[in-house]
Every structure is written in structure tokens, then in C-alpha cells.
Amino acid sequence: MSAGRLPARRGFSRQRMTAVLVKEFIQLTRDRLTYAMILAVPLVQMMLFGYAINSDPRHLPTALLVQENSVFARSVVSAIANSSYFEIEHEVRSPEELDRLIRTGQVQFAITIPGDFTRRVVRGDGAQILVEADATDPTAVGSAVAALASLPSEALRHDLTGAAAASARSAPPFELVVHRRYNPENVTAYNIVPGLLGVVLTLTLVMMTAIGVTREQERGTMESLLATPVQPLEVMIGKLAPFVIVGLLQTAIILLVARLLFGVPMAGGWAGLAIGTSLFIIGSLALGFLISTLTRTQLQAMQLSVFYLLPSILLSGFMFPFRGMPEWAQWLGTVIPVTHFLRIVRGALLKGQDLAEMAPSLLALAVFVCVVSALALARYRTTLD
Amino acid sequence: MTVAIRVEGLNKSFGGRRVVKDFAIEVERGRITGFLGPNGSGKTTTLRMLCGLLTPDSGSGEALGYDIIAESAEIKRRTGYMTQRFSLYEDLTIEENLQFSARIRDLDRVRQRVEAALDQLGLTERRRQLAGTLSGGWKQRLALATATLHEPELLLLDEPTAGVDPQARRTFWDEIHRLAADGLTVLVSTHYMDEAERCHDIAYIAYGELLARGTAEEVIRSAGLVTWRGEGPGVDRLSPELLGDPAIELAAPFGLALHVSGRDASALETALEPYRRPPFRWTRTEPGLEDVFIHLMGRVEDNFR
Numbered sequence: 182m183s184a185g186r187l188p189a190r191r192g193f194s195r196q197r198m199t200a201v202l203v204k205e206f207i208q209l210t211r212d213r214l215t216y217a218m219i220l221a222v223p224l225v226q227m228m229l230f231g232y233a234i235n236s237d238p239r240h241l242p243t244a245l246l247v248q249e250n251s252v253f254a255r256s257v258v259s260a261i262a263n264s265s266y267f268e269i270e271h272e273v274r275s276p277e278e279l280d281r282l283i284r285t286g287q288v289q290f291a292i293t294i295p296g297d298f299t300r301r302v303v304r305g306d307g308a309q310i311l312v313e314a315d316a317t318d319p320t321a322v323g324s325a326v327a328a329l330a331s332l333p334s335e336a337l338r339h340d341l342t343g344a345a346a347a348s349a350r351s352a353p354p355f356e357l358v359v360h361r362r363y364n365p366e367n368v369t370a371y372n373i374v375p376g377l378l379g380v381v382l383t384l385t386l387v388m389m390t391a392i393g394v395t396r397e398q399e400r401g402t403m404e405s406l407l408a409t410p411v412q413p414l415e416v417m418i419g420k421l422a423p424f425v426i427v428g429l430l431q432t433a434i435i436l437l438v439a440r441l442l443f444g445v446p447m448a449g450g451w452a453g454l455a456i457g458t459s460l461f462i463i464g465s466l467a468l469g470f471l472i473s474t475l476t477r478t479q480l481q482a483m484q485l486s487v488f489y490l491l492p493s494i495l496l497s498g499f500m501f502p503f504r505g506m507p508e509w510a511q512w513l514g515t516v517i518p519v520t521h522f523l524r525i526v527r528g529a530l531l532k533g534q535d536l537a538e539m540a541p542s543l544l545a546l547a548v549f550v551c552v553v554s555a556l557a558l559a560r561y562r563t564t565l566d
Numbered sequence: 567m568t569v570a571i572r573v574e575g576l577n578k579s580f581g582g583r584r585v586v587k588d589f590a591i592e593v594e595r596g597r598i599t600g601f602l603g604p605n606g607s608g609k610t611t612t613l614r615m616l617c618g619l620l621t622p623d624s625g626s627g628e629a630l631g632y633d634i635i636a637e638s639a640e641i642k643r644r645t646g647y648m649t650q651r652f653s654l655y656e657d658l659t660i661e662e663n664l665q666f667s668a669r670i671r672d673l674d675r676v677r678q679r680v681e682a683a684l685d686q687l688g689l690t691e692r693r694r695q696l697a698g699t700l701s702g703g704w705k706q707r708l709a710l711a712t713a714t715l716h717e718p719e720l721l722l723l724d725e726p727t728a729g730v731d732p733q734a735r736r737t738f739w740d741e742i743h744r745l746a747a748d749g750l751t752v753l754v755s756t757h758y759m760d761e762a763e764r765c766h767d768i769a770y771i772a773y774g775e776l777l778a779r780g781t782a783e784e785v786i787r788s789a790g791l792v793t794w795r796g797e798g799p800g801v802d803r804l805s806p807e808l809l810g811d812p813a814i815e816l817a818a819p820f821g822l823a824l825h826v827s828g829r830d831a832s833a834l835e836t837a838l839e840p841y842r843r844p845p846f847r848w849t850r851t852e853p854g855l856e857d858v859f860i861h862l863m864g865r866v867e868d869n870f871r
């Protein structure tokens with residue numbers, strides 16, 4: 182019987198690591214809920230947010246300040262009213278009232294036709310109409326503003342005569358000035374889908390590993406595992422590696438849907454995207470592992486994961502434009518890994534950034550991976566104390 | 567005699583409560599030692615300290631020649647541990663569980679070992695069955711197989727037969743004796759008296775203290791109990807009355823009979839005098855392990871009051 186007593190390897194053992202890895206992989210494939218998570222989370226999220234992006238809201242509440250009583254003004258107003266995007270709900274008498282309506286969010290648009298409109302149109306002297314948009318919800322504003330583009334050349338076509346009509350043929354008789362308010366960075370629809378990648382990966386990967394490892398403690402199988410010579414690094418790699426595949430699968434699903442369904446541009450930056458995604462996946466998994474070393478029950482693991490998820494959604498620039506946040510929130514956002522991952526994904530897909538341009542964010546993610554892995558290994562107990 | 571385990575002065579507290587108190591024990595190689603004692607008396611905690619899963623607050627000792635604190639990694643390599651709860655992976659098959667155990671212990675010839683274990687268990691045909699779907703008895707036999715796949719020198723079994731039917735318990739114990747015959751040292755905690763009698767040695771623990779130690783006969787003898795067996799209709803209802811007499815330390819029903827024990831033989835006889843009348847019949851008998859354990863328990867409980 183001495184044959185079995187070969188002193189097990191003291192250093193890192195590939196076989197022990199593989200044992201954990203194979204076991205995790207089998208368990209993963211036997212768990213239906215996991216399949217659901219892998220597929221449903223990205224798809225449902227994409228559909229939810231995608232719907233918001235695709236939605237083409239019409240009949241947006243609009244306030245009007247007309248400072249002159251003229252034929253031209255009436256024509257412009259009726260052209261605006263005829264477009265299905267604007268619902269003129271208020272006709273106000275002062276700029277203050279107009280400002281109050283848009284500030285309080287009662288209207289999405291505030292349109293001002295100034296008192297010298299007709300005079301300037303007739304003279305060809307740079308007539309303007311001011312359109313203020315509440316751009317806190319940029320997706321709502323986008324298509325409405327686009328619909329206004331033809332207004333200057335169309336609205337007065339039947340009213341102009343003589344010289345004014347002739348000059349209108351070469352240049353529009355007036356100009357539309359659009360002010361997007363409350364949203365300095367002006368997040369566009371395309372910004373959201375790439376951002377979703379970071380949120381979905383965080384949601385599934387951190388939670389799956391945190392719960393997976395805690396479940397082993399709760400079910401009592403951890404005790405048997407700890408009674409063997411297996412080492413922390415072997416457990417960690419073995420447990421996390423199968424989930425790297427899950428993360429890559431989800432990334433593929435999201436990018437595919439983003440391209441095919443929502444036509445998100447893919448400007449390039451593939452190298453940076455690949456490195457950034459790998460780092461982010463590994464870091465998120467290590468974080469889940471770290472969380473599992475801090476919790477005793479699956480419920481606690483879940484709560485801690487959500488605790489991490491919330492600022493990742495709110496402060497990373499996914500929900501709200503990063504530059505629109507107060508300084509302290511930007512500081513907080515900077516230490517959240519998702520923030521850097523979002524910059525990488527957007528930088529790659531939308532701007533086609535090269536590695537050098539992404540370097541700061543990639544470096545931040547590398548630091549994240551190292552710190553969290555080291556902490557997780559340090560926290561992992563080989564006893565039940 | 568070669569010693570497999572020798573520890574002394576082991577203490578362990580959880581949240582300020584001392585769960586194991588100055589525990590000392592010596593276990594010979596190749597012996598089966600039964601850990602007995604009421605729930606919560608520290609059996610599991612002691613087993614965990616022996617195999618390096620818990621660090622004692624104080625105390626020292628060695629297992630298999632290795633220091634239980636400094637060299638627990640060496641002990642883990644040579645020890646098989648079957649936890650109190652079923653701790654195989656229910657969502658893995660029988661075969662996968664065995665494979666995992668072999669690989670996690672860095673064994674060679676994984677395939678042969680798994681085949682041999684399946685064969686030994688008689689589960690070769692059911693190898694692809696999920697472990698979670700096995701009956702209680704089979705689960706425990708599988709757990710034992712995974713805990714001994716690496717041919718350990720020391721085997722720690724924590725209530726391995728709790729909730730298992732008598733037939734399966736017998737098979738399980740035959741297996742344990744077969745392993746011990748090969749030189750394996752076994753420590754097994756149990757609640758069953760018949761299992762206590764199957765052990766070579768007994769250690770009785772209550773409230774974290776080792777109260778009795780030795781073979782079953784030694785434990786019984788050292789308690790110094792004199793026992794009378796009472797029979798006849800209604801005898802089992804006498805016990806509250808009898809316990810009122812200080813000479814009677816123990817009056818426990820055994821089916822329809824009543825076992826009455828005390829350490830002072832003549833005082834016990836005097837105390838029983840009023841009851842030596844029909845329909846009761848009294849015979850002197852040897853106290854059993856159960857009498858001794860109940861007696862030991864009663865004494866610590868007295869100390870606690």
C-alpha cells in the first residue's frame with residue numbers, strides 16, 4: 182500500500198489545478214441556470230437597452246415663445262406642429278417662463294422665435310430660431326432634432342416672394358440654433374451598447390464566482406477540499422478558468438447583437454479590446470473569488486456583489502456621462518474597474534483607438550487584476566478557522 | 567507499540583466558549599478508536615484539529631510523526647477524512663467524484679485506481695449515476711472510497727453511519743475493519759452503541775472533556791458500577807422514585823426492564839430492599855457501555871450545575 186503514499190508535490194501541481202478545473206467545468210455544464218445566465222443576461226439586457234435606443238419617441242412636450250405676430254412665425258410654428266415629434270403644449274410670453282418649463286422638465290423642447298425674425302429674414306440678415314433641448318435623455322432628443330434639419334429650407338417656401346425667395350434658393354432664409362442642455366458629453370445611443378458589455382460581464386462573472394465558491398462552503402464540500410493538500414492558487418485558477426470561457430461567450434454575444442441588431446460601428450482597436458476584455462474578465466472573476474472569502478452564505482455573496490455592481494453602473498459613465506458627474510463622484514468612478522473598461526470598449530468600437538491611446542485604461546485594469554488576485558489569495562484560508 | 571497520534575493539552579474556543587478542554591490522547595497504529603459523546607461535545611472539532619483543518623488555541627502533539635500545527639500539510643497528505651456532512655459533489659457522477667479525489671491528491675495511475683475503487687464498491691455498472699441520487703448507505707460507502715483512494719495511513723470518520731440503515735452500516739463496518747487490518751489507523755465518531763462495541767478502543771467525550779478511555783471492558787470496569795436488572799410489570803415506571811435515593815446514580819429503562827446502577831454495592835442493595843417484592847424480580851448484571859455513558863454524562867452534568 183506504500184505505492185499510494187508518494188509524497189504529493191509541494192509546489193504548484195498542474196494535476197490538482199486540473200482536477201478543480203474539470204470539476205468546475207462539469208458542474209457548470211450541468212447547471213441549467215448557468216446556461217440561462219450566460220445567454221439570457223446579455224440578450225435581455227441588450228433588448229431592454231436596445232429598445233430604449235431604437236425607440237423613436239414622438240409627440241415630445243414642447244413650449245413655444247413667439248415674440249412677434251407675423252405670417253412667417255405662424256408658418257414656422259405650423260411646420261413644427263406638423264412634424265410628429267413635437268407637441269406644442271405651452272405658448273408662453275416670456276423667456277423666464279420658457280426657461281422654467283424646460284428646467285423643471287415639463288417640456289423636452291423650448292423653441293423661441295425672436296421679435297426681429299421677419300425683419301431679418303426679409304433682409305437676409307442671419308435670422309435665427311432657438312431650439313433648446315433637455316438632453317438629459319439624449320436618445321429622446323436625437324431624432325427630434327434630426328427632424329428639424331429641413332425646417333429652415335422648407336418652412337417658408339410658400340411665404341417668400343421676390344428677392345427673398347430667390348436668395349432662399351441659394352441659402353436657407355433662417356438658421357436653427359440647437360442648444361442641448363444638461364448633458365455636456367452628449368451620450369449617443371451607440372455609447373450605451375458597448376457600455377453594456379462591462380455591466381453584463383460584471384453582473385454575471387462577479388456574482389457567479391462569488392456564489393459558486395460560497396456554495397461550496399455552504400454545502401460542506403469545501404471541508405473535504407481543505408482536507409487535501411490542494412493549494413490556494415490551484416483552487417483559484419481551477420475555479421476561475423471555466424468562467425473565462427463564459428465571459429468570452431458573453432462578449433461575443435453582445436458584440437454580435439450590437440453589430441447586427443443595433444448597427445453599432447466597429448471602428449477597430451481590436452488588440453486593445455482583446456487585452457482589455459481579458460483583463461477585465463480575469464479581474465472580475467478574481468473579485469468574485471475575493472468576495473467569496475469574505476462571506477459565509479450565498480446570500481451574503483449576492484449582496485456584496487450587488488453592492489459592487491451598483492456603483493459600477495451608476496458611476497462608471499454607463500448611466501450618466503462621466504464628465505457630467507461632480508468631482509468626488511469622478512474620483513470614485515476612477516477606482517471602479519468598469520469605468521476603465523468602458524473607456525477601452527468605447528475607444529475601440531467608436532473611435533478605433535490604438536494600444537497607445539488606450540494604455541492608461543489598460544494599465545488601470547492590469548493593476549485591478551493584480552491587486553484583487555493578491556488579496557483573494559491572501560484571504561483564502563486553508564483551514565476552517 | 568507504535569503511536570499514530572499523540573496530542574496533549576488541546577484547547578479550542580469558539581466565540582469565547584471552550585469547546586475542547588485540555589484534550590489529550592494517544593492512539594496506537596492500526597487500531598480503530600471510537601469517539602463517543604453527546605452532540606456538541608467537541609468530537610468534530612477534535613477530529614478537525616487532528617488533521618489540520620482547525621488550529622488549536624493551545625496544546626501540541628503529533629500525528630503520524632508530524633507536528634499537528636507546523637506540519638499539518640504532511641498530515642493532510644497521509645490522512646483520509648470523511649466529514650460529518652455528505653461532502654461529495656452531488657452534481658458529479660460516481661466516477662467523476664472518484665476521479666476528482668484522485669487528481670486533487672496528485673495520484674498517479676488515476677484510471678486504474680478509479681476502476682479498482684468502482685470494482686471494490688460494486689458500482690462499476692452505475693458509474694455514470696449522479697452521486698446525489700444514491701441512497702444514504704451508498705453515499706457513505708462512496709465517500710469512504712474517495713477518502714481512502716490515496717491509501718492514507720490515518721482515517722478520520724465523522725459520524726459516517728448517521729442515518730444509514732443497519733444492513734448498510736454492517737457493510738460499512740466490515741470495510742473499516744478490512745482497512746484497519748491492513749494497518750490503517752481509524753478514528754471514528756459515532757452515536758451507536760453497537761458501533762462502539764465494534765471499535766478496538768473507545769474515547770468518551772462530553773462537554774469538551776475526555777471522560778473515559780480504553781477498550782470497552784476497560785471503560786466499563788473503570789466506571790466501577792454495580793448494576794441490577796429489574797423485571798416485572800411496571801418496573802420501568804419506578805425510575806423517578808428510585809433516583810431520589812442518593813445511592814442510586816442511574817436508573818435507565820431497557821425495553822421493559824430497568825437497569826439500576828450505583829458505585830457503592832451495599833448502599834445500592836439497601837436502596838433496592840423496599841422493591842424486592844412481587845411483581846418485581848431483580849438480578850445482578852454486568853453494566854453495559856450505555857449504562858456507563860449515561861452515568862458519565864450524569865456526572866459532568868452535575869459538575870455543570
Ligand SMILES: Nc1ncnc2c1ncn2[C@@H]1O[C@H](COP(=O)(O)OP(=O)(O)O)[C@@H](O)[C@H]1O
Nearest residue numbers: 580581585603604605606607608609610611612
Ligand atoms: N466553526 C464553529 N464556530 C462556532 N462554533 C462552533 C464551530 N464549530 C463547532 N462549534 C460549536 O462547538 C461545539 C462542539 O461542536 P462539535 O465539535 O461539532 O461537536 P460534536 O461533533 O461532538 O457534536 C458545539 O456547541 C458547536 O456549536
Ligand SMILES: [Mg+2]
Nearest residue numbers: 609610650724
Ligand atoms: Mg460532530
